[in-house]
Amino acid sequence: MMRIAGGTVVTPAGRLDADVLVSGGRIAGLVSREVETGDQVVDATGKLVLPGMVDVHVHTREPGFTHKEDILTTTRQAAAGGVTTIFGMPNLDPPTTTAETLQDVLSRYAATSIVDYNHNPAATLTDQVPKMAEMGIRAYKVYMVVDTGRTYPHPAGTGMHDHGDLLRMMDTIAATGKRFIVHPHDQALMDYIEGRYLESGENTPQAYAQAYAEREGVIWDTAIDVVLRLAEASGCPVHLAHMQTRRSVDAVRRAKARGVDVTCEVNHWMPFLSRWEHVERLGPYALSYWVPDDAREAVWDGMRDGTIDIAASDHAPHTREEKEIGWTRMWSSHTGTPGIQYFYPLLLNAALSGQITLERVVEMAAEVPARKFGLPQKGALLPGRDADIVIADPDAPWTITDADVLSRVGWTPYAGVTCGVRVDRTFVRGVEVYGEGQVVGHPGHGQQA
Template sequence: MTPDLLLKGGLLLDPETGATRRADVLIRDGRIARIAPDLDAAGVPVYDASGKMLSPGWMDMHVHLREPGFEHKETIETGCRAAAFGGFTAVACMPNTNPPIDTPEVVAFIRERAEATPVDVYPIACVSVGRNGAALTGAVLAGLDALAGAGAVAFSDDGSPVQSSALMRQALEAAARLDRPIINHMEDMTAGPKGHMNEGAVSRRLGIRPVPALSEEMMIARDLLLCELTGGPLHVAHLSTAKGAALVRLAKARGLPVTAEVCTHHVTLTDEAVAASGCDPNTKMHPPLRTAADVAALKEALRDGTLDALCTDHAPHAPEEKAAPFEEAPFGILGLETAWGLTGRELIAPGVLSVAEAVYKLTVAPRRILRLPVPRLAEGEAANLTVFDATTRWTFEERHIRSKSRNTPFVGWEMIGRAWAIYNKGQLVTNEG
């Protein structure tokens, strides 16, 4: 614990206004006691933030912590360790655990397990009992009222997209009443056989069974119609196609209560990475890597505000699981440790987003989507902050991985921008190595 701390010489960033000011931050008993230039506090540990920026703590609203049930892949402790390295003081975890997050007891378990970590963990509970949304018939709505009461911030069946339109309508009606978003994995499973990479020239060349972009776009279109009918808040998870972004843009223009996120890997890699890597399973994710045209459209959708939040879909798998042939390996890659370096490389350095805009999509936007309070760098507030820069060039190496798993295609990549430290819940975590 580091209840008292003096951060010296940092540039404070307000992501809502873009305003910056150079000042020291004095923390007492985990709260911001004073913000001013040239502070001194006898006996208080000092963190030298010279040449670095400070912002409200970042949040990743789409991660997989795997606990309970899949602790060989990740635990709440190791996932939070990865989050802290990546600059995140908060994460929202998906319900594909065993048992799934479909009862208040599992929500309570996750919240209790996360109490000692420096990262706030917000459970996303199931839409259906048993996370059975992929079933066209027989899926039953979970007890959303009780789950919300226990602390669930949203509802999703995640990798089991809600196939039944009737069930999704019920979920959105409940979401409107509870003011909690429904987060759907946008894939119409009836649009084609279960595939392993994006449908297109690369999948045909490699002879790999594809996932059509149409399956994502059809589900987005259906859910937007149901959103309009019910008024329930809808959040589009890990959007990956140009047409999907266009659909969300149109829905927002019509005033629908819809928000959307994009993963850092979907604005970095294309389906050509599968071929270039020799079909490395670390390039296999769900939704899959799309085309260069899709990547360009996603960047434009980030720039114009169609895509509200940046996330990672951090999905750890044990090494022996990812060592299988491409079509047999599970979907998913790590994301927490590389999120900011990829954001700097692919979005800030090329001028797609300013530093303030990128930080907004990692701080304010995810919390507002999930109806959570946004931390502020202000005297009297609980200290919840990230120390970072957007210019340091560094090579991501395996030693930087804090996750229990190792499944990432980015080892050896040059990153731009580092998350140097977080402070939250009276704890300082530094990443100087």
């Protein structure tokens, strides 16, 4: 039996000065310091003992785009960043839209994933939805967006915009009991807004950032209003990606008060990479999206009060070549940024600095995604749960560098950022997968969650 001793354990009931016992891949108990048991002792004195992050929004790029990333490199970063379960996304080649393509992806995870996993197939073919539900998935995904000036990262076969189609799909998914992840986007409004910028010759990172945030984020707000109303009409559990506007936070808050089964997420770039200074300094390497200051504060408020209930990385790596074109032709650059290796430490650092409580960070990163996405064995340090455990040092400042990046793309937008919390060790079902600055987990250790 393994004993993690001397740390501050963060549980759903709060912080405990207790030791964690692990046996057979599960948490056997939480005991006082005085109880003497355990033949293998892991010293966590002065450190935080946390549940591993359950990241429901991860782009592994496999199959089809493995020049950017693959499952092995993604899960190496996950282990280093305290992420013990990932849910992959369907914008692959071929896109995950059928039971056949889903089986291929799940087989790839089984062969090479270091951490536990699941996958969110695209819900665009009604007859495939029940078949994929029977394969143990926890959620479906759809994009309400079409790329302008490029064919990726939102490839054909993964999008849905017609409201009737969305309602039909929600009715279909509701019958499975699974959750429907939606990338909200009003494409008709975006076509008009983008067109005005492009017609005037504005194709810079600054123009792109302004276009997507234009009129206080109208393209996001109108789409989210539609999704919430259709979710209410269908009874389908929905999950909203990319929360970033004041009105969207208010809309979700009101929907929850009405009893709508909605969850929503904040991604790594919103709290840590969405300021105008990032757009100016990093250009295409910062985009994803720009969030104006008042909207960012509204999102932080939503994180603090539980309206925004899930932290998900939206890990989205692209090569330097795919980014560099964006300095002069941003609408041709692939958008998205790598983040899974650093999101949990940065959130913990935000708690250390008083921006949010440690308990809320753990709820968003582990407890709520596990509960809302049907993983009762994950997400909390409680007896009987999987021993997915992170030991983090809250007094170990370190500086993020490109040299430490485990992603295949070899860069991070956080290079030069100092973080006050360091992940020391990560365990997946009681097996150490990261420790002493090295990934020690073996490919194929991960299991479908």
